[in-house]
Amino acid sequence: MFFVDTLETEGLGNRSYLAGGAGGAVVIDPPRDIDRVIAAAARRGVRIGYVAETHVHNDYLSGGPELARITGARHLVPAAAEVSFARTPVADGDTVTVDEGLVLRAIATPGHTPHHTSYVLEDGGRAAAAFTGGSLLIGTVGRPDLVEPRLTERLARAQYASAHRLADELDDEVPVLPTHGFGSFCSSSQAEGDATTIGKERASNDALTLDADTFVERVLAGLDDIPAYYAHMGPANAAGPAPVDLTPPEPADAEQIARRLAAGEWVVDLRNRVAIAERHVAGSFNFEGEGQLATYLAWLMPWGKPVTLLADTPERIADAQRELVRVGIDRPVAAATGDPDGWLREGEEPASFPRATFADLARARADGERIVVLDVRRDSERAAGHVEGSVHLPVHQLHGRLGEVPEGTVWVHCAGGMRAAIAASLLDAAGRDVVAVDDGFEAAVEAGLTVTAP
Incomplete structure (x- = not known):
């Protein structure tokens, strides 16, 4: 028997997967905070033998290099991807044995990126699950405009061909398990639902129901804004992200908060918007800790700008740190917990707006x-x-x-x-x-x- 466990990263709209059998497992598109993956494998009592990347990601930092180093797993990366870390290059049709009777087969599915590769888990020679990364998503496909504007139409046509290849090679009942598409800006559109199969996509996905020209026209017309921080994710992933440090930031008192604001640094209040409207430190910015914190803070904040975090509890600071390392905001320079009474110097009044x-x-x-x-x-x-x-x-x-x-x-x-x-x-x-x-x-x-x- 095989298993597939889903690890959701809701704030970024992505999923990673741990799949395998009684003794061995593979991780597909791991998040940067790999402790979650290691804990999932420990709960299953399995050894991670392989870490597989579907592509060099543009929307988050991968934990693949560090997970492979820590576990001793082989790191599978599409052969055409230009990376500077040690990896096992995989090409179309390559296979590895994950566990007894379980084989992972690579299928070249260019479109989201030129080198994009999907993986099919085969149980006893039959396809049991398709890990489609940014290729075939739920009701849509991964957007084709994140690599190079001049390649966008060509990659959109490649997406169409790749979707048809998956549909032609796999049976209707095979689950489709994408990395993107759950609110991710890597998706070319938003679709309802959180589970699908090849058969469901064959009946409803534009890539499989429209002709190529109409599909490409519709995809290109529907492309939305690209978060600014995406420009930094691809190069960092190609180089191999550093291990994360989630130890608590330096505590900030009212004087330090004031100094950082005066220096033009960003002071970010993670409390909910109702509390912030009522009372906040003048000059601070409101990015709620719940929701798409990493996406919007990384999108708006000048890259590399020092950031101080304010929150009601240490737990909220820790959660925010975890979210932010996934997009390369590694170490807040300081943090404070409590409420504005403790963040304001004597004689200062909190700001508010209706x-x-x-x-x-x-x-x-x-x-x-x-x-x-x-x-x-x-x-x-x-x-x-x-x-x-x-x-x-x-x-x-x-x-x-x-x-x-x-x-x-x-x-x-x-x-x-x-x-x-x-x-x-x-x-x-x-x-x-x-x-x-x-x-x-x-x-x-x-x-x-x-x-x-x-």
């Missing part, structure tokens, strides 16, 4: 208040409908374009409230009067505020 709903916004407009409505959603979201008369600056561009926000009280919104809170904290730190709209965008429609784009 929260509101879309109904409140509609009433303010009806009353004739002079306000600025700032939409911080992505271009693709705004294209589906927007608040009439609103200014549009995606949240990941706002920090560098604060001067473009018109004068007046700024009512800032997104689709649900999290990004609006980030934006409100950026504006508040810049000295602007701001109201954070903490509401779902469907409420804007109900309030009669929206215009549907053509």
Whole structure:
């Protein structure tokens, strides 16, 4: 009997897998915090004999080199991938024996990257699971534009061919186990569900139901913004990420927090947006610890900028550290826990800003208040409908374009409230009067505020 255990990294929208039998196992696309993988193997009582990468990742740092070093496993990496660490190159059709009766077979599936490789676990000669990385995802495919803009259309066509190859070679009942696609920006679109099979994808995935030209046109039209930190992930993964250090950061007192703010460093408050709106350290930025902390902090913060973390508990700091090392923010320079009373120097007052709903916004407009409505959603979201008369600056561009926000009280919104809170904290730190709209965008429609784009 074989097993497949899923290790979810929800904040980044990715999954890794531990698969094997009674004695041996393989890890597919491991996260950088490899202690989770080692613990999963210990629970199974298996030895990790292989670590397999489907591709050189653009969205997170791999734990593959370190996991292979610690466990003595062979590190399988596509032969065409240019890396500078020791590895076992794998080409199309190569196989390794994971455990008695269990064989892992490599299938070249270029598209997400030129060298992308999927792996099929065969039990007694029959395909039992397909680890598809960034190739065939649930209802979609991995985006083809992360490597080189001039290769995008060529890679989109390769994605189409790779999806068809998997569908042609594997039976309908074979589970499809992708790395990306659960909120990851490596996915070319978002699809519902968290489990699928070759048969389900054959019936519903655009890559398998449309002709090649229509599929490519649709994929290229649907490509969204690329998080800025992606530019740093590929080179770091090709070099081989260093081991992580998750020991607690240096404690920060009120004086140190003030000095770091004065020096232009980033002080990030991880508490929830309701607490931050009520009371926070002036100049600090709100990135909630729950949600997509790593994605948005790494996207907005200038790369390599020193960061100090504030949170209500040490556990929240530790969780944030774990998330951030996955995208290369390795060591916060300092951290403090508690609440603003302990983070402010004597005589300083906490800052605050109001929260509101879309109904409140509609009433303010009806009353004739002079306000600025700032939409911080992505271009693709705004294209589906927007608040009439609103200014549009995606949240990941706002920090560098604060001067473009018109004068007046700024009512800032997104689709649900999290990004609006980030934006409100950026504006508040810049000295602007701001109201954070903490509401779902469907409420804007109900309030009669929206215009549907053509």
